[in-house]
Amino acid sequence: MAEPALSRRARIAWGIVLALGLAAAAAWTAWAYYLGGAAGLGAEQPIAFSHRVHATDKGIDCRFCHPFPDRAPYAGMPPVQTCMFCHRSVIATHSEIRKLWGYFERNEPIPWVREFEVPDHVYFSHRMHLRKELDCPDCHGDISMEDRVKAAEPLEMGFCLDCHKSRGGPRDCVVCHR
Ligand code: HEC
Numbered sequence: 001m002a003e004p005a006l007s008r009r010a011r012i013a014w015g016i017v018l019a020l021g022l023a024a025a026a027a028w029t030a031w032a033y034y035l036g037g038a039a040g041l042g043a044e045q046p047i048a049f050s051h052r053v054h055a056t057d058k059g060i061d062c063r064f065c066h067p068f069p070d071r072a073p074y075a076g077m078p079p080v081q082t083c084m085f086c087h088r089s090v091i092a093t094h095s096e097i098r099k100l101w102g103y104f105e106r107n108e109p110i111p112w113v114r115e116f117e118v119p120d121h122v123y124f125s126h127r128m129h130l131r132k133e134l135d136c137p138d139c140h141g142d143i144s145m146e147d148r149v150k151a152a153e154p155l156e157m158g159f160c161l162d163c164h165k166s167r168g169g170p171r172d173c174v175v176c177h178r
C-alpha cells in the first residue's frame with residue numbers, strides 16, 4: 001500500500017515540530033536530572049570529600065576524623081594533618097589531593113562549609129547526647145553513604161523538641177537558651 005505523499009512544505013513543518021519536541025524532551029530530562037542530583041547533595045565543598053568513600057568503602061571510623069563527640073561539646077572537624085596522614089602517599093597526585101597539599105603547605109585550615117550548625121544563642125553539646133545511647137544517625141542521617149553531606153532537615157527548634165518530647169529530653173527554655 002502506498003503511503004499518502006506529504007507535500008514538501010508539510011514534511012518541513014513536521015520536521016520542525018519533531019525537532020522542537022526532541023529538544024524540549026532533552027531539556028526537560030537534563031533539568032530533571034540536575035534537580036534530582038542537586039536535591040540530594042549538600043553544599044559544594046572546597047575539596048570534593050566523600051563520606052561514602054572514606055567511611056563505607058574504606059571503613060574509616062567516624063571518630064578517627066571527628067575525635068571528640070563523647071568527650072566535648074563539639075565533635076570536631078579534622079585538621080589538614082589528619083588527611084595528610086594518608087594522602088601524603090595515597091593518590092598523592094590526584095587533582096583534589098593537590099588542593100589538599102596547597103592548604104597543608106600554606107598552613108591554612110580548609111574552609112569546610114557547615115551543613116549542621118546551631119545559632120550562637122543555642123546551647124548544644126554532643127557529650128550529653130551520646131551518653132543517652134543516641135548515635136550519629138539519630139541527628140545526622142546516614143552520613144556514611146553521602147558523597148556531599150546534607151542536613152535532611154534544617155536544625156530548627158522543632159528538630160530538637162520533637163526528639164526531646166519522644167525520648168524524654170528537657171524542654172525548659174533555659175536548657176537550650178542560657
Ligand atoms: C576521613 C575523615 C572523615 C571520616 C572517617 C568521617 N568524616 Fe565526617 N567529615 C569529614 C570532613 C572533611 C567533613 C567536612 C566536609 C564535609 O562536610 O563533607 C566532615 C563533615 C561531617 C559532618 C557535617 C558537619 C557540618 O556541620 O557540616 C558530619 C555530621 C559528619 N562529618 C559526621 C560523620 C560521621 C557520622 C562519620 C562516620 C560515619 C564521619 N563523619 C566520618 C571527615 C570525615
Ligand code: HEC
Binds near residue numbers: 048053082087
Ligand atoms: C585513613 C586514610 C585516609 C584518611 C585519613 C583520608 N583519606 Fe581520603 N582517601 C583514602 C583512600 C584509601 C582513598 C581512595 C583512594 C583510591 O581511590 O585509590 C581516598 C580518596 C580520597 C579522595 C579522592 C576522591 C574520591 O572521593 O574518590 C579525596 C578527594 C580524599 N580522599 C580527600 C580526603 C580528605 C580531604 C581527607 C581529610 C579530611 C582525607 N581524604 C582523609 C584514605 C584516607
Ligand code: HEC
Binds near residue numbers: 073119138139140155
Ligand atoms: C542529638 C543529636 C546529635 C547526635 C546524636 C550527634 N550529633 Fe553531631 N551535631 C549535632 C548538632 C545539633 C550539631 C551542630 C552543633 C553546633 O553548631 O554547635 C552537630 C555538629 C556536628 C559536627 C560539626 C562539627 C562540630 O563539632 O560541631 C560533626 C563533625 C558532628 N556533629 C559529628 C557527629 C558524630 C561523628 C556523631 C556520632 C558520634 C554525632 N555528630 C552525633 C547533633 C548531633
Ligand code: HEC
Binds near residue numbers: 123129139164170176
Ligand atoms: C534524637 C534525639 C535528640 C535530638 C534531635 C536532640 N536532643 Fe537534646 N537531648 C536528648 C535527650 C534524650 C536528652 C537527655 C539527656 C540526659 O538526660 O542525659 C537531651 C538533653 C539535652 C540537653 C541537656 C543536657 C546538656 O547537654 O546540657 C540540652 C541542652 C539539649 N539536649 C539540647 C539540644 C538541642 C539544642 C538540640 C537541637 C539542636 C537537641 N538537643 C536535639 C535527645 C535529643
Ligand code: HEC
Binds near residue numbers: 161174176
Ligand atoms: C531542646 C532545645 C530548645 C528548647 C528546649 C527551646 N529552644 Fe528555642 N531554639 C532552639 C533552637 C535550636 C533554635 C534555633 C532555631 C533556628 O535557628 O531556626 C531556637 C530558637 C528560638 C528562638 C528564635 C526564633 C526562632 O524561632 O528561630 C526563640 C525566640 C526561642 N527559641 C524561644 C524559646 C522558648 C520561649 C523556649 C521555651 C518555651 C524554647 N525556645 C525552648 C532550641 C530550643
